[in-house]
Amino acid sequence: MQSLTNISLKTIVKKQVKWKVKLNISALSSLVIVQIIFAVLTSSFGSGSYGSGSGNLDVHFSIYSLDIFLIISAIWAFIVALLFTAKAYRIDDLSVVSSRTSSTIANILVMIIYSFIAVILMISTYYLQVLGILLVEKKSFVIDHLFISPSVFILCFSSICLFGAIGLLFGTSLKGPVVIKLFLSTFILFSFIYIFMAPNSINLGSLIMLPNIMISVLYMLVATLCFSLTIWIANKSEVSRK
Amino acid sequence: MNIIQCEELSKSFGRRHALQRVTCAIDAEKIIGIIGRNGAGKSTLLNIFAGYLKPMTGSCKVFNENPFNNIQTAANMIFIDDRLSFSDYLSLEDILKMGADFYPNWQNELAYRMLDYAGIDLTAKHQQLSKGQLATFNLVYGLVSRCSLTILDEPMNGMDEAIRTDFYRAILKEYLAFPRTFLITSHHLQEMESILEEILLIDEGSVIAHAPLDEFKEQLISLHGPSDELADLLSETEVYAQKIVAGVTSAVVDASKLFISEEILRTKGIKVSALTASEVCMYLTNKKGRDIDAIFD
Numbered sequence: 001m002q003s004l005t006n007i008s009l010k011t012i013v014k015k016q017v018k019w020k021v022k023l024n025i026s027a028l029s030s031l032v033i034v035q036i037i038f039a040v041l042t043s044s045f046g047s048g049s050y051g052s053g054s055g056n057l058d059v060h061f062s063i064y065s066l067d068i069f070l071i072i073s074a075i076w077a078f079i080v081a082l083l084f085t086a087k088a089y090r091i092d093d094l095s096v097v098s099s100r101t102s103s104t105i106a107n108i109l110v111m112i113i114y115s116f117i118a119v120i121l122m123i124s125t126y127y128l129q130v131l132g133i134l135l136v137e138k139k140s141f142v143i144d145h146l147f148i149s150p151s152v153f154i155l156c157f158s159s160i161c162l163f164g165a166i167g168l169l170f171g172t173s174l175k176g177p178v179v180i181k182l183f184l185s186t187f188i189l190f191s192f193i194y195i196f197m198a199p200n201s202i203n204l205g206s207l208i209m210l211p212n213i214m215i216s217v218l219y220m221l222v223a224t225l226c227f228s229l230t231i232w233i234a235n236k237s238e239v240s241r242k
Numbered sequence: 243m244n245i246i247q248c249e250e251l252s253k254s255f256g257r258r259h260a261l262q263r264v265t266c267a268i269d270a271e272k273i274i275g276i277i278g279r280n281g282a283g284k285s286t287l288l289n290i291f292a293g294y295l296k297p298m299t300g301s302c303k304v305f306n307e308n309p310f311n312n313i314q315t316a317a318n319m320i321f322i323d324d325r326l327s328f329s330d331y332l333s334l335e336d337i338l339k340m341g342a343d344f345y346p347n348w349q350n351e352l353a354y355r356m357l358d359y360a361g362i363d364l365t366a367k368h369q370q371l372s373k374g375q376l377a378t379f380n381l382v383y384g385l386v387s388r389c390s391l392t393i394l395d396e397p398m399n400g401m402d403e404a405i406r407t408d409f410y411r412a413i414l415k416e417y418l419a420f421p422r423t424f425l426i427t428s429h430h431l432q433e434m435e436s437i438l439e440e441i442l443l444i445d446e447g448s449v450i451a452h453a454p455l456d457e458f459k460e461q462l463i464s465l466h467g468p469s470d471e472l473a474d475l476l477s478e479t480e481v482y483a484q485k486i487v488a489g490v491t492s493a494v495v496d497a498s499k500l501f502i503s504e505e506i507l508r509t510k511g512i513k514v515s516a517l518t519a520s521e522v523c524m525y526l527t528n529k530k531g532r533d534i535d536a537i538f539d
Contacts, residue, residue: 004305004390005346007317015343023329091327095383096344099293099313235311239294 009105012097016106019096021113027080028114032121034072039129042068043137062139064130066148069122070156074163077118081111081167085175087240094239104172104234108227111164119156123148151212158219165226169233175240176233245270245391245423246291250300253286260286262447263300270390271421273413273437275428277523278444284427285323287444288393291425292321304391320345322384323395324377328368334379335364338386347388347420356382356412360405373400381409385416394426398433406430410437431520441519445527455519462522463497466490467512475502475512482525494525 044062051060083089084107093103133139173184194201207215246268253261261283268274278284289295290302293309293316302309309315328337334357342348357364360378362371371379377400384392394413398406414437417424428434441458443451451458462482465472469491476484480496494517504514517525 004314005317007313007346009313012313012317012344019340019343023331026331088327091325092329094294094321095326095328096340097313097317099311099316101311102313102316238296239289 007097009099009102012099012102013105013109016093016096016098016102017109017113020106020110024080024084024110024114027076027083028117028121031073031076031118032125034076035069035122035125038068038072039125039132043129043133064126064133066122066126066152066156069126070159073118073122073156073160077111077115077160077164078167080114081107081164082171084111085168085171087175090175090239100234100237100239101231104168104231107168108165108230111168112161115157115160115164118160119153122156123153149212151216154216155212155219158216158223162219162223162226165223165230168230169226172230172233172237176237180233180236243270244268245305247303248290248300249302251287251290251297251302252299253283253290253295253297259447261290261297264444264447264449265300266442266449266452268423268425268442269440270423272439273417273424273426274440274442275431275434275438275519276425276442276444277427277431279527282444282527283447284444285395286447288321288395288425288427291391292319292393294321318389319391319393320384320387320389321393321395322380322397324380324399326380326383330367330369333365333367334362337368337383338364341383341387345387345389349386349388353382353386356385359408374402374405377401378405378409381412385412388416388420388422390422392422392424394424396427396429398428398430406433410434413437431523432518435519438519441523443523443526450526459517459519459522460497462494462517462525463500464492464494464515464517465507465512466492466515467507467510471510471512475500482528494521 046062046064048065049060049062051058053059090103098106130141134141170184173180207218210218244267246266248264248266251261251264252259264283264287276284276288286295290297291304291309293304293312296310304312304315305318307314309319328340332340338350338353341353342350354364357379360375360382362375362379368376368379377398381394381397384394384397398409401409410433413424413426417437426434426438435455438455440454441451442449443458451461453461465475467490469486469489472491472493476491476493476495478501479499481493482496483494485492507514
């Protein structure tokens, strides 16, 4: 009898990651395009601006920061993660050696790699925006930090990763067993009711005051929890090809 | 040696019972036809073998392991049907490269030769292929992967007759070159009879027959003769179909319940003839009392 092929999960995941990174590269080009559009749109006022005047003196400040690019990247990560769990992508996975576990782990790793690239792209776009303003509009700059610190880099990365993780968890839950779909619907419903009934009870002020590295660790922990839940749900899910 | 072993397997979708207490064993290195009418439960059974669906009750072992979400089953199995899809960014050539990367026994040269024979352009995208070309490409993909368990769910759908005949030969040649288990479902049983070794017949979610092809065909026979001579005989056996025209009766009966020699039948003017596997399938799965003519009467 023909001998059976023995392939480890690790080998399959590696191959899947290799092909998924290559095949979904257009997701990154869409991020570049959206960031450039926002960079141009916000070039005159930045992520916030204020001004004051007295007599002949009129002072106007525009703050240029990574904030707007981070928000765009986080939304992008959520949408891309949702797309990864779409039916077309899941059916494509069945055309090669794969299991729900291997495909989900591969999606998570691709999401982490893309999040890292997204941070580099957003920082590059930010510098390009500042350079463009410096050369075209010839505004005076008060530079707070010329270089992005590692802690900001990690914070951006963990934020994008977190949104990607939520997207993957949300998308996988929607295609998961009925019990999980019911649980997810109930959770979302009660969350909305809670937010509308007691909007002041959610206080993010103390979270924002934490050092960057602490927030990053917190985000990474939540992202890890989301990734783990995604794998757990995927393991229990059947494949619907209809 | 069995590569698939199912015990009391059941699966429902809502209130619909797709499979009911299916027990079967599939031997290694055989070409087996999984036959049944539309909605009989063939695809559900194959999806369980492939590890895509989880049975509600009973057990299923493929290569001695539970196939559900099992990477070892996935590594030794390929499931080809018309829903096979690939990324829009891949040309057929890229798809072959990807297949070679994932399947250790992949035969790239053979894939090129077969696709060239079928006149399929390798620079085309999977989505751009016609229905027949798509089926041909998918079948080639399944054959050249040389997996121990190759599941082909309606692989010839959309192919013209000439290419169908060629590819039945291709399946046989591939099987001889690299023996493995083929599970094939098809509505063209007559065409593929020549390559099948066994038939597993499913009806309304249950396995109603599983036997080598010759044995399967011998289950039913056709009797043709004077109605008065056949009347007594038919009352003693199970009749699957019966037609009386001008005092002559034609009937399909269960051969195992007919305790009379062919010699005696001949002396009574009753002609005995064998049925094709396709006809046996049709009669075994026919609903009693169901008649299309009755709708128009």
